Amino acid sequence: MVFFTCNICGESVKKPAVEKHYQTRCRGKTKNVSCMDCLKDFYEEEYVAHTKCISEAQKYSNQNFVPKEPKNKNAQKQESWMDIIRAILDSTEYQLTPQLRNAFQRLQSVDNVPRKKAKFENFVGNCMRMPRHQATEVWDILEKELNKMKEAKQAELAAAKAAKQKEAGAEAEAETEADVPPKKKTKLENGEATQTDSAATEETNEFDWTAQLSKLVAKQPDGIFLEKLKKKLAKKYTKHLAVTELTEKQSKKFDKRFDKQLKKCDGLQLEGDLVKQC
Structure with missing residues:
Protein backbone atom coordinates (compact mmCIF):
# COMPACT_ATOMS: atom_id res chain seq x y z
CA MET A 1 0.00 0.00 0.00
CA SER A 61 20.91 0.55 0.60
CA ASN A 62 23.53 1.65 -1.91
CA GLN A 63 22.75 2.56 -5.52
CA ASN A 64 23.79 -0.89 -6.80
CA PHE A 65 20.91 -2.58 -4.97
CA VAL A 66 19.06 -5.08 -7.18
CA PRO A 67 15.51 -5.76 -5.91
CA LYS A 68 14.22 -9.33 -5.90
CA GLU A 69 11.21 -10.21 -7.99
CA PRO A 70 8.04 -10.38 -5.85
CA LYS A 71 6.71 -13.89 -5.25
CA ASN A 72 3.24 -12.84 -4.11
CA LYS A 73 0.89 -14.41 -6.70
CA ASN A 74 -2.07 -12.34 -5.50
CA ALA A 75 -0.08 -9.14 -6.05
CA GLN A 76 0.78 -10.25 -9.57
CA LYS A 77 -2.88 -11.08 -10.32
CA GLN A 78 -3.94 -7.71 -8.91
CA GLU A 79 -1.39 -5.95 -11.11
CA SER A 80 -2.77 -7.77 -14.16
CA TRP A 81 -6.26 -6.62 -13.13
CA MET A 82 -5.00 -3.03 -12.92
CA ASP A 83 -3.46 -3.41 -16.39
CA ILE A 84 -6.94 -4.18 -17.71
CA ILE A 85 -8.32 -1.01 -16.12
CA ARG A 86 -5.52 1.07 -17.66
CA ALA A 87 -6.05 -0.60 -21.06
CA ILE A 88 -9.74 0.39 -20.97
CA LEU A 89 -8.88 4.01 -20.19
CA ASP A 90 -6.36 4.11 -23.05
CA SER A 91 -8.68 2.41 -25.55
CA THR A 92 -11.01 4.28 -27.92
CA GLU A 93 -13.18 1.19 -28.42
CA TYR A 94 -15.48 1.68 -25.44
CA GLN A 95 -16.35 5.39 -25.89
CA LEU A 96 -16.64 5.96 -22.13
CA THR A 97 -19.01 8.63 -20.84
CA PRO A 98 -17.46 11.19 -18.45
CA GLN A 99 -19.08 9.37 -15.51
CA LEU A 100 -17.68 5.97 -16.53
CA ARG A 101 -14.22 7.41 -17.26
CA ASN A 102 -14.20 9.03 -13.83
CA ALA A 103 -15.19 5.68 -12.27
CA PHE A 104 -12.27 3.87 -13.94
CA GLN A 105 -9.86 6.65 -12.95
CA ARG A 106 -10.96 6.26 -9.34
CA LEU A 107 -10.46 2.48 -9.57
CA GLN A 108 -6.83 3.07 -10.54
CA SER A 109 -6.10 4.50 -7.12
CA VAL A 110 -7.37 1.40 -5.31
CA ASP A 111 -4.96 -1.48 -4.62
CA ASN A 112 -7.47 -4.24 -3.78
CA VAL A 113 -10.11 -4.23 -6.51
CA PRO A 114 -12.06 -7.55 -6.31
CA ARG A 115 -11.94 -9.81 -9.37
CA LYS A 116 -15.41 -11.41 -8.93
CA LYS A 117 -18.63 -9.66 -10.03
CA ALA A 118 -20.61 -9.86 -6.77
CA LYS A 119 -17.66 -8.80 -4.59
CA PHE A 120 -16.73 -6.07 -7.09
CA GLU A 121 -20.21 -4.52 -7.07
CA ASN A 122 -20.37 -4.62 -3.25
CA PHE A 123 -16.88 -3.14 -2.97
CA VAL A 124 -17.42 -0.16 -5.29
CA GLY A 125 -20.87 0.42 -3.83
CA ASN A 126 -19.70 0.46 -0.18
CA CYS A 127 -16.16 1.86 -0.48
CA MET A 128 -16.47 4.17 -3.48
CA ARG A 129 -20.17 5.11 -3.14
CA MET A 130 -20.76 4.10 -6.76
CA PRO A 131 -24.43 3.63 -7.80
CA ARG A 132 -25.42 0.01 -8.45
CA HIS A 133 -26.30 0.54 -12.11
CA GLN A 134 -22.96 2.26 -12.75
CA ALA A 135 -21.09 -0.54 -10.94
CA THR A 136 -22.76 -3.06 -13.28
CA GLU A 137 -21.79 -1.00 -16.36
CA VAL A 138 -18.17 -0.80 -15.17
CA TRP A 139 -18.07 -4.55 -14.52
CA ASP A 140 -19.51 -5.36 -17.97
CA ILE A 141 -16.73 -3.34 -19.64
CA LEU A 142 -14.09 -4.97 -17.43
CA GLU A 143 -15.41 -8.44 -18.30
CA LYS A 144 -15.44 -7.63 -22.03
CA GLU A 145 -11.81 -6.46 -21.95
CA LEU A 146 -10.82 -9.50 -19.85
CA ASN A 147 -12.40 -11.93 -22.36
CA LYS A 148 -10.73 -10.05 -25.20
CA MET A 149 -7.32 -10.50 -23.55
CA LYS A 150 -8.02 -14.21 -22.90
CA GLU A 151 -8.91 -14.78 -26.56
CA ALA A 152 -5.72 -13.01 -27.66
CA LYS A 153 -3.70 -15.20 -25.27
CA GLN A 154 -5.37 -18.39 -26.55
CA ALA A 155 -4.70 -17.37 -30.17
CA GLU A 156 -1.05 -16.77 -29.28
CA LEU A 157 -0.76 -20.20 -27.61
CA ALA A 158 -2.49 -21.89 -30.56
CA ALA A 159 -0.08 -20.25 -33.01
CA ALA A 160 2.90 -21.35 -30.89
CA LYS A 161 1.51 -24.92 -30.70
CA ALA A 162 0.99 -25.04 -34.49
CA ALA A 163 4.55 -23.85 -35.08
CA LYS A 164 5.86 -26.48 -32.67
CA GLN A 165 3.87 -29.25 -34.38
CA LYS A 166 5.16 -28.13 -37.76
CA GLU A 167 8.72 -28.26 -36.44
CA ALA A 168 8.11 -31.70 -34.91
CA GLY A 169 6.71 -32.94 -38.25
CA ALA A 170 9.83 -31.76 -40.06
CA GLU A 171 12.02 -33.54 -37.49
CA ALA A 172 9.99 -36.77 -37.82
CA GLU A 173 10.36 -36.63 -41.60
CA ALA A 174 14.10 -36.12 -41.29
CA GLU A 175 14.27 -39.04 -38.83
CA THR A 176 12.38 -41.30 -41.27
CA GLU A 177 14.81 -40.43 -44.04
CA ALA A 178 17.73 -41.11 -41.72
CA ASP A 179 16.33 -44.59 -40.89
CA VAL A 180 16.31 -45.67 -44.57
CA PRO A 181 19.20 -48.15 -45.01
CA PRO A 182 21.94 -47.07 -47.44
CA LYS A 183 22.32 -48.87 -50.77
CA LYS A 184 25.79 -50.03 -49.83
CA LYS A 185 26.78 -51.01 -46.31
CA THR A 186 30.05 -49.66 -45.01
CA LYS A 187 32.45 -52.37 -43.96
CA LEU A 188 33.44 -52.16 -40.32
CA GLU A 189 36.85 -53.22 -39.14
CA ASN A 190 35.42 -54.80 -36.02
CA GLY A 191 32.80 -57.49 -36.72
CA GLU A 192 31.69 -57.56 -33.08
CA ALA A 193 30.62 -53.90 -33.28
CA THR A 194 28.15 -54.81 -36.04
CA GLN A 195 26.64 -57.57 -33.93
CA THR A 196 26.36 -55.22 -30.91
CA ASP A 197 24.55 -52.54 -32.94
CA SER A 198 22.12 -55.14 -34.34
CA ALA A 199 21.37 -56.48 -30.87
CA ALA A 200 20.83 -52.96 -29.53
CA THR A 201 18.43 -52.19 -32.39
CA GLU A 202 16.36 -55.27 -31.62
CA GLU A 203 16.25 -54.40 -27.93
CA THR A 204 15.26 -50.81 -28.72
CA ASN A 205 12.32 -52.05 -30.82
CA GLU A 206 11.15 -54.16 -27.89
CA PHE A 207 11.24 -51.21 -25.43
CA ASP A 208 7.64 -50.31 -24.53
CA TRP A 209 7.76 -46.51 -24.78
CA THR A 210 4.05 -45.87 -24.21
CA ALA A 211 3.79 -48.03 -21.10
CA GLN A 212 6.96 -46.63 -19.54
CA LEU A 213 5.99 -43.00 -20.23
CA SER A 214 2.47 -43.49 -18.86
CA LYS A 215 3.81 -45.24 -15.76
CA LEU A 216 6.25 -42.44 -14.93
CA VAL A 217 3.71 -39.65 -15.44
CA ALA A 218 1.03 -41.52 -13.45
CA LYS A 219 3.28 -41.32 -10.37
CA GLN A 220 3.03 -37.51 -10.50
CA PRO A 221 -0.67 -36.45 -10.22
CA ASP A 222 0.24 -32.78 -10.72
CA GLY A 223 2.44 -33.51 -13.73
CA ILE A 224 6.19 -33.92 -14.21
CA PHE A 225 8.66 -31.57 -15.86
CA LEU A 226 9.72 -32.63 -19.35
CA GLU A 227 13.46 -32.79 -18.60
CA LYS A 228 12.89 -34.79 -15.42
CA LEU A 229 10.69 -37.28 -17.30
CA LYS A 230 13.35 -37.59 -19.98
CA LYS A 231 16.09 -38.37 -17.43
CA LYS A 232 13.98 -41.00 -15.66
CA LEU A 233 13.08 -42.70 -18.94
CA ALA A 234 16.72 -42.60 -20.06
CA LYS A 235 17.65 -44.62 -16.97
CA LYS A 236 15.05 -47.28 -17.80
CA TYR A 237 16.16 -47.27 -21.44
CA THR A 238 19.81 -47.76 -20.42
CA LYS A 239 18.84 -50.60 -18.10
CA HIS A 240 16.80 -52.19 -20.89
CA LEU A 241 19.86 -52.19 -23.16
CA ALA A 242 21.87 -53.81 -20.35
CA VAL A 243 24.57 -51.13 -20.52
CA THR A 244 25.94 -48.77 -17.90
CA GLU A 245 25.95 -45.73 -20.15
CA LEU A 246 24.50 -44.85 -23.55
CA THR A 247 26.88 -44.22 -26.42
CA GLU A 248 26.65 -40.95 -28.35
CA LYS A 249 24.76 -42.70 -31.13
CA GLN A 250 22.34 -44.35 -28.71
CA SER A 251 21.75 -41.02 -26.90
CA LYS A 252 20.88 -39.25 -30.14
CA LYS A 253 18.48 -42.03 -31.09
CA PHE A 254 16.89 -41.95 -27.65
CA ASP A 255 16.32 -38.17 -27.89
CA LYS A 256 14.58 -38.52 -31.25
CA ARG A 257 12.45 -41.48 -30.16
CA PHE A 258 11.53 -39.79 -26.87
CA ASP A 259 10.06 -36.70 -28.57
CA LYS A 260 8.29 -38.82 -31.18
CA GLN A 261 6.81 -41.33 -28.72
CA LEU A 262 5.69 -38.60 -26.28
CA LYS A 263 3.62 -36.97 -29.04
CA LYS A 264 2.14 -40.36 -29.99
CA CYS A 265 1.05 -41.16 -26.42
CA ASP A 266 -2.69 -40.37 -26.35
CA GLY A 267 -2.97 -40.49 -22.57
CA LEU A 268 -0.46 -37.68 -22.05
CA GLN A 269 -0.44 -33.98 -22.86
CA LEU A 270 2.31 -31.34 -22.78
CA GLU A 271 1.50 -28.00 -21.14
CA GLY A 272 4.54 -25.76 -21.49
CA ASP A 273 7.36 -27.70 -19.80
CA LEU A 274 4.96 -29.91 -17.81
CA VAL A 275 3.74 -33.37 -18.90
CA LYS A 276 0.34 -34.42 -17.48
CA GLN A 277 -2.20 -37.19 -17.90
CA CYS A 278 -5.23 -36.27 -20.04
Whole structure:
Protein backbone atom coordinates (compact mmCIF):
# COMPACT_ATOMS: atom_id res chain seq x y z
CA MET A 1 0.00 0.00 0.00
CA VAL A 2 1.37 3.43 -1.00
CA PHE A 3 1.18 6.25 1.59
CA PHE A 4 1.30 9.95 0.81
CA THR A 5 1.89 13.11 2.81
CA CYS A 6 -0.41 16.03 2.09
CA ASN A 7 1.84 19.00 1.33
CA ILE A 8 -0.90 21.39 2.45
CA CYS A 9 -1.76 20.15 5.96
CA GLY A 10 1.02 17.59 6.52
CA GLU A 11 -1.31 14.68 7.24
CA SER A 12 -0.33 11.16 6.09
CA VAL A 13 -2.94 9.59 3.83
CA LYS A 14 -3.36 6.13 2.29
CA LYS A 15 -3.63 6.20 -1.49
CA PRO A 16 -7.34 5.18 -1.63
CA ALA A 17 -8.14 7.99 0.87
CA VAL A 18 -6.47 10.85 -1.05
CA GLU A 19 -9.67 11.73 -2.94
CA LYS A 20 -11.70 11.82 0.28
CA HIS A 21 -9.00 13.89 2.02
CA TYR A 22 -9.29 16.66 -0.58
CA GLN A 23 -13.07 16.54 -0.37
CA THR A 24 -13.09 17.02 3.42
CA ARG A 25 -9.89 18.09 5.26
CA CYS A 26 -8.29 20.13 2.46
CA ARG A 27 -11.47 20.84 0.56
CA GLY A 28 -11.13 23.23 -2.35
CA LYS A 29 -7.35 22.94 -2.41
CA THR A 30 -5.38 21.69 -5.40
CA LYS A 31 -4.10 18.16 -4.81
CA ASN A 32 -0.45 18.25 -3.80
CA VAL A 33 1.00 15.13 -2.16
CA SER A 34 4.39 13.46 -1.81
CA CYS A 35 5.15 9.75 -1.45
CA MET A 36 6.37 8.83 2.03
CA ASP A 37 8.82 6.26 0.63
CA CYS A 38 10.41 7.80 -2.46
CA LEU A 39 9.60 11.46 -1.45
CA LYS A 40 8.45 12.28 -4.99
CA ASP A 41 5.86 15.08 -5.34
CA PHE A 42 2.60 14.60 -7.25
CA TYR A 43 0.16 17.27 -8.41
CA GLU A 44 -3.50 17.01 -9.37
CA GLU A 45 -4.19 13.38 -10.52
CA GLU A 46 -0.53 12.35 -11.03
CA TYR A 47 -0.58 10.30 -7.80
CA VAL A 48 -3.09 7.81 -9.35
CA ALA A 49 -0.42 6.21 -11.56
CA HIS A 50 1.92 5.74 -8.55
CA THR A 51 0.85 2.16 -7.75
CA LYS A 52 4.18 0.83 -6.42
CA CYS A 53 7.11 2.31 -4.56
CA ILE A 54 10.58 1.38 -3.35
CA SER A 55 11.00 -0.82 -0.31
CA GLU A 56 12.96 0.11 2.81
CA ALA A 57 15.79 -2.15 1.61
CA GLN A 58 16.08 -0.09 -1.58
CA LYS A 59 15.68 3.20 0.26
CA TYR A 60 18.54 2.69 2.70
CA SER A 61 20.91 0.55 0.60
CA ASN A 62 23.53 1.65 -1.91
CA GLN A 63 22.75 2.56 -5.52
CA ASN A 64 23.79 -0.89 -6.80
CA PHE A 65 20.91 -2.58 -4.97
CA VAL A 66 19.06 -5.08 -7.18
CA PRO A 67 15.51 -5.76 -5.91
CA LYS A 68 14.22 -9.33 -5.90
CA GLU A 69 11.21 -10.21 -7.99
CA PRO A 70 8.04 -10.38 -5.85
CA LYS A 71 6.71 -13.89 -5.25
CA ASN A 72 3.24 -12.84 -4.11
CA LYS A 73 0.89 -14.41 -6.70
CA ASN A 74 -2.07 -12.34 -5.50
CA ALA A 75 -0.08 -9.14 -6.05
CA GLN A 76 0.78 -10.25 -9.57
CA LYS A 77 -2.88 -11.08 -10.32
CA GLN A 78 -3.94 -7.71 -8.91
CA GLU A 79 -1.39 -5.95 -11.11
CA SER A 80 -2.77 -7.77 -14.16
CA TRP A 81 -6.26 -6.62 -13.13
CA MET A 82 -5.00 -3.03 -12.92
CA ASP A 83 -3.46 -3.41 -16.39
CA ILE A 84 -6.94 -4.18 -17.71
CA ILE A 85 -8.32 -1.01 -16.12
CA ARG A 86 -5.52 1.07 -17.66
CA ALA A 87 -6.05 -0.60 -21.06
CA ILE A 88 -9.74 0.39 -20.97
CA LEU A 89 -8.88 4.01 -20.19
CA ASP A 90 -6.36 4.11 -23.05
CA SER A 91 -8.68 2.41 -25.55
CA THR A 92 -11.01 4.28 -27.92
CA GLU A 93 -13.18 1.19 -28.42
CA TYR A 94 -15.48 1.68 -25.44
CA GLN A 95 -16.35 5.39 -25.89
CA LEU A 96 -16.64 5.96 -22.13
CA THR A 97 -19.01 8.63 -20.84
CA PRO A 98 -17.46 11.19 -18.45
CA GLN A 99 -19.08 9.37 -15.51
CA LEU A 100 -17.68 5.97 -16.53
CA ARG A 101 -14.22 7.41 -17.26
CA ASN A 102 -14.20 9.03 -13.83
CA ALA A 103 -15.19 5.68 -12.27
CA PHE A 104 -12.27 3.87 -13.94
CA GLN A 105 -9.86 6.65 -12.95
CA ARG A 106 -10.96 6.26 -9.34
CA LEU A 107 -10.46 2.48 -9.57
CA GLN A 108 -6.83 3.07 -10.54
CA SER A 109 -6.10 4.50 -7.12
CA VAL A 110 -7.37 1.40 -5.31
CA ASP A 111 -4.96 -1.48 -4.62
CA ASN A 112 -7.47 -4.24 -3.78
CA VAL A 113 -10.11 -4.23 -6.51
CA PRO A 114 -12.06 -7.55 -6.31
CA ARG A 115 -11.94 -9.81 -9.37
CA LYS A 116 -15.41 -11.41 -8.93
CA LYS A 117 -18.63 -9.66 -10.03
CA ALA A 118 -20.61 -9.86 -6.77
CA LYS A 119 -17.66 -8.80 -4.59
CA PHE A 120 -16.73 -6.07 -7.09
CA GLU A 121 -20.21 -4.52 -7.07
CA ASN A 122 -20.37 -4.62 -3.25
CA PHE A 123 -16.88 -3.14 -2.97
CA VAL A 124 -17.42 -0.16 -5.29
CA GLY A 125 -20.87 0.42 -3.83
CA ASN A 126 -19.70 0.46 -0.18
CA CYS A 127 -16.16 1.86 -0.48
CA MET A 128 -16.47 4.17 -3.48
CA ARG A 129 -20.17 5.11 -3.14
CA MET A 130 -20.76 4.10 -6.76
CA PRO A 131 -24.43 3.63 -7.80
CA ARG A 132 -25.42 0.01 -8.45
CA HIS A 133 -26.30 0.54 -12.11
CA GLN A 134 -22.96 2.26 -12.75
CA ALA A 135 -21.09 -0.54 -10.94
CA THR A 136 -22.76 -3.06 -13.28
CA GLU A 137 -21.79 -1.00 -16.36
CA VAL A 138 -18.17 -0.80 -15.17
CA TRP A 139 -18.07 -4.55 -14.52
CA ASP A 140 -19.51 -5.36 -17.97
CA ILE A 141 -16.73 -3.34 -19.64
CA LEU A 142 -14.09 -4.97 -17.43
CA GLU A 143 -15.41 -8.44 -18.30
CA LYS A 144 -15.44 -7.63 -22.03
CA GLU A 145 -11.81 -6.46 -21.95
CA LEU A 146 -10.82 -9.50 -19.85
CA ASN A 147 -12.40 -11.93 -22.36
CA LYS A 148 -10.73 -10.05 -25.20
CA MET A 149 -7.32 -10.50 -23.55
CA LYS A 150 -8.02 -14.21 -22.90
CA GLU A 151 -8.91 -14.78 -26.56
CA ALA A 152 -5.72 -13.01 -27.66
CA LYS A 153 -3.70 -15.20 -25.27
CA GLN A 154 -5.37 -18.39 -26.55
CA ALA A 155 -4.70 -17.37 -30.17
CA GLU A 156 -1.05 -16.77 -29.28
CA LEU A 157 -0.76 -20.20 -27.61
CA ALA A 158 -2.49 -21.89 -30.56
CA ALA A 159 -0.08 -20.25 -33.01
CA ALA A 160 2.90 -21.35 -30.89
CA LYS A 161 1.51 -24.92 -30.70
CA ALA A 162 0.99 -25.04 -34.49
CA ALA A 163 4.55 -23.85 -35.08
CA LYS A 164 5.86 -26.48 -32.67
CA GLN A 165 3.87 -29.25 -34.38
CA LYS A 166 5.16 -28.13 -37.76
CA GLU A 167 8.72 -28.26 -36.44
CA ALA A 168 8.11 -31.70 -34.91
CA GLY A 169 6.71 -32.94 -38.25
CA ALA A 170 9.83 -31.76 -40.06
CA GLU A 171 12.02 -33.54 -37.49
CA ALA A 172 9.99 -36.77 -37.82
CA GLU A 173 10.36 -36.63 -41.60
CA ALA A 174 14.10 -36.12 -41.29
CA GLU A 175 14.27 -39.04 -38.83
CA THR A 176 12.38 -41.30 -41.27
CA GLU A 177 14.81 -40.43 -44.04
CA ALA A 178 17.73 -41.11 -41.72
CA ASP A 179 16.33 -44.59 -40.89
CA VAL A 180 16.31 -45.67 -44.57
CA PRO A 181 19.20 -48.15 -45.01
CA PRO A 182 21.94 -47.07 -47.44
CA LYS A 183 22.32 -48.87 -50.77
CA LYS A 184 25.79 -50.03 -49.83
CA LYS A 185 26.78 -51.01 -46.31
CA THR A 186 30.05 -49.66 -45.01
CA LYS A 187 32.45 -52.37 -43.96
CA LEU A 188 33.44 -52.16 -40.32
CA GLU A 189 36.85 -53.22 -39.14
CA ASN A 190 35.42 -54.80 -36.02
CA GLY A 191 32.80 -57.49 -36.72
CA GLU A 192 31.69 -57.56 -33.08
CA ALA A 193 30.62 -53.90 -33.28
CA THR A 194 28.15 -54.81 -36.04
CA GLN A 195 26.64 -57.57 -33.93
CA THR A 196 26.36 -55.22 -30.91
CA ASP A 197 24.55 -52.54 -32.94
CA SER A 198 22.12 -55.14 -34.34
CA ALA A 199 21.37 -56.48 -30.87
CA ALA A 200 20.83 -52.96 -29.53
CA THR A 201 18.43 -52.19 -32.39
CA GLU A 202 16.36 -55.27 -31.62
CA GLU A 203 16.25 -54.40 -27.93
CA THR A 204 15.26 -50.81 -28.72
CA ASN A 205 12.32 -52.05 -30.82
CA GLU A 206 11.15 -54.16 -27.89
CA PHE A 207 11.24 -51.21 -25.43
CA ASP A 208 7.64 -50.31 -24.53
CA TRP A 209 7.76 -46.51 -24.78
CA THR A 210 4.05 -45.87 -24.21
CA ALA A 211 3.79 -48.03 -21.10
CA GLN A 212 6.96 -46.63 -19.54
CA LEU A 213 5.99 -43.00 -20.23
CA SER A 214 2.47 -43.49 -18.86
CA LYS A 215 3.81 -45.24 -15.76
CA LEU A 216 6.25 -42.44 -14.93
CA VAL A 217 3.71 -39.65 -15.44
CA ALA A 218 1.03 -41.52 -13.45
CA LYS A 219 3.28 -41.32 -10.37
CA GLN A 220 3.03 -37.51 -10.50
CA PRO A 221 -0.67 -36.45 -10.22
CA ASP A 222 0.24 -32.78 -10.72
CA GLY A 223 2.44 -33.51 -13.73
CA ILE A 224 6.19 -33.92 -14.21
CA PHE A 225 8.66 -31.57 -15.86
CA LEU A 226 9.72 -32.63 -19.35
CA GLU A 227 13.46 -32.79 -18.60
CA LYS A 228 12.89 -34.79 -15.42
CA LEU A 229 10.69 -37.28 -17.30
CA LYS A 230 13.35 -37.59 -19.98
CA LYS A 231 16.09 -38.37 -17.43
CA LYS A 232 13.98 -41.00 -15.66
CA LEU A 233 13.08 -42.70 -18.94
CA ALA A 234 16.72 -42.60 -20.06
CA LYS A 235 17.65 -44.62 -16.97
CA LYS A 236 15.05 -47.28 -17.80
CA TYR A 237 16.16 -47.27 -21.44
CA THR A 238 19.81 -47.76 -20.42
CA LYS A 239 18.84 -50.60 -18.10
CA HIS A 240 16.80 -52.19 -20.89
CA LEU A 241 19.86 -52.19 -23.16
CA ALA A 242 21.87 -53.81 -20.35
CA VAL A 243 24.57 -51.13 -20.52
CA THR A 244 25.94 -48.77 -17.90
CA GLU A 245 25.95 -45.73 -20.15
CA LEU A 246 24.50 -44.85 -23.55
CA THR A 247 26.88 -44.22 -26.42
CA GLU A 248 26.65 -40.95 -28.35
CA LYS A 249 24.76 -42.70 -31.13
CA GLN A 250 22.34 -44.35 -28.71
CA SER A 251 21.75 -41.02 -26.90
CA LYS A 252 20.88 -39.25 -30.14
CA LYS A 253 18.48 -42.03 -31.09
CA PHE A 254 16.89 -41.95 -27.65
CA ASP A 255 16.32 -38.17 -27.89
CA LYS A 256 14.58 -38.52 -31.25
CA ARG A 257 12.45 -41.48 -30.16
CA PHE A 258 11.53 -39.79 -26.87
CA ASP A 259 10.06 -36.70 -28.57
CA LYS A 260 8.29 -38.82 -31.18
CA GLN A 261 6.81 -41.33 -28.72
CA LEU A 262 5.69 -38.60 -26.28
CA LYS A 263 3.62 -36.97 -29.04
CA LYS A 264 2.14 -40.36 -29.99
CA CYS A 265 1.05 -41.16 -26.42
CA ASP A 266 -2.69 -40.37 -26.35
CA GLY A 267 -2.97 -40.49 -22.57
CA LEU A 268 -0.46 -37.68 -22.05
CA GLN A 269 -0.44 -33.98 -22.86
CA LEU A 270 2.31 -31.34 -22.78
CA GLU A 271 1.50 -28.00 -21.14
CA GLY A 272 4.54 -25.76 -21.49
CA ASP A 273 7.36 -27.70 -19.80
CA LEU A 274 4.96 -29.91 -17.81
CA VAL A 275 3.74 -33.37 -18.90
CA LYS A 276 0.34 -34.42 -17.48
CA GLN A 277 -2.20 -37.19 -17.90
CA CYS A 278 -5.23 -36.27 -20.04
